Amino acid sequence: MKYSNELATAKKAASEASKIIQKYASDQSFDIDLKGKNDLVTDADVESEQKIIQILQQAFPDDHVLAEESSAKSTLPAGRVWIIDPIDGTTNFAHKFPRYCVSIALWEDQQPKVGLVLEVASQELFTAVKGEGARLNGKEIQVSKNTDPSSSLIGTGFPYRSLHLVDNYLQLFKRMMDKTHGVRRPGTAAWDLCNVACGRFEGFYEYGLSPWDVAAGSLIIQEAGGVVCDWEGGENWLFGERIVAGNSSLRDFLLKEIQDCFEPEQLRK
Numbered sequence: 001m002k003y004s005n006e007l008a009t010a011k012k013a014a015s016e017a018s019k020i021i022q023k024y025a026s027d028q029s030f031d032i033d034l035k036g037k038n039d040l041v042t043d044a045d046v047e048s049e050q051k052i053i054q055i056l057q058q059a060f061p062d063d064h065v066l067a068e069e070s071s072a073k074s075t076l077p078a079g080r081v082w083i084i085d086p087i088d089g090t091t092n093f094a095h096k097f098p099r100y101c102v103s104i105a106l107w108e109d110q111q112p113k114v115g116l117v118l119e120v121a122s123q124e125l126f127t128a129v130k131g132e133g134a135r136l137n138g139k140e141i142q143v144s145k146n147t148d149p150s151s152s153l154i155g156t157g158f159p160y161r162s163l164h165l166v167d168n169y170l171q172l173f174k175r176m177m178d179k180t181h182g183v184r185r186p187g188t189a190a191w192d193l194c195n196v197a198c199g200r201f202e203g204f205y206e207y208g209l210s211p212w213d214v215a216a217g218s219l220i221i222q223e224a225g226g227v228v229c230d231w232e233g234g235e236n237w238l239f240g241e242r243i244v245a246g247n248s249s250l251r252d253f254l255l256k257e258i259q260d261c262f263e264p265e266q267l268r269k
């Protein structure tokens with residue numbers, strides 16, 4: 001299998017990071033700092049990230065790293081880049097709400113090649129390699145085949161840093177309540193995307209996201225037969241801060257609803 005060494009190393013890094021996070025979770029002794037409004041970082045985030053980077057750099061010293069707690073949100077350098085979120089769902093972690101993930105992706109020449117999301121509390125491990133399908137704890141997964149919005153479950157996140165689009169978001173939320181089976185907001189975008197990949201959610205949308213939130217989960221969706229795009233229907237979802245994903249019918253449905261609720265200039269960064 002292509003990228004088998006990369007996937008094995010990412011699994012090892014995630015497993016070591018998970019042990020660090022679990023230790024902090026059971027001791028309940030960590031400092032919480034604020035990077036910005038409602039933007040939390042704990043000792044566990046920092047230590048988890050250091051461990052992941054150490055393991056990846058030891059195995060692949062020439063690769064680049066884009067990691068939440070130590071990198072600027074820039075563009076992707078040419079070549080191979082590991083995109084890392086050491087804890088996706090830090091607010092959940094800080095409040096002892098058991099949904100927080102390690103997310104690790106390898107991108108090469110601007111394309112996703114390997115994706116891994118480990119939900120630490122349940123130890124659900126989602127993985128994908130480009131062209132090789134997607135797996136949950138080693139078992140192949142597929143997106144939902146349900147194409148009917150009215151019997152679909154939709155995942156989203158609530159923006160909490162930049163609130164300038166909230167009125168439009170609430171309008172969209174109202175439509176979702178009216179037109180679908182319901183909306184869920186687990187609080188970890190990486191895991192939300194994986195819930196689309198394994199068919200629990202038919203679709204997902206959110207704005208205000210960073211590359212490390214979506215880099216792994218999006219490949220896992222694509223390899224499970226789903227689709228991902230930005231809010232204009234284009235490819236700028238890694239740095240564009242807006243994403244919509246699902247099986248292709250639900251992605252199309254969500255995209256239309258989003259475009260009805262936001263002004264054209266609000267659909268891009």
Ligand code: IPD
Pocket residue numbers: 040085087088089090091157158159186187188189190208209210213
């Ligand atoms: C956050 C989570 C959350 C999403 C936020 C992200 P963090 O990541 O993915 O679900 O709504 O926009 O920033 O800060 O916990 O790594």
Ligand code: CA
Pocket residue numbers: 085087088089212213
């Ligand atoms: Ca994150």
Ligand code: CA
Pocket residue numbers: 045068085086087088089090
């Ligand atoms: Ca994080």
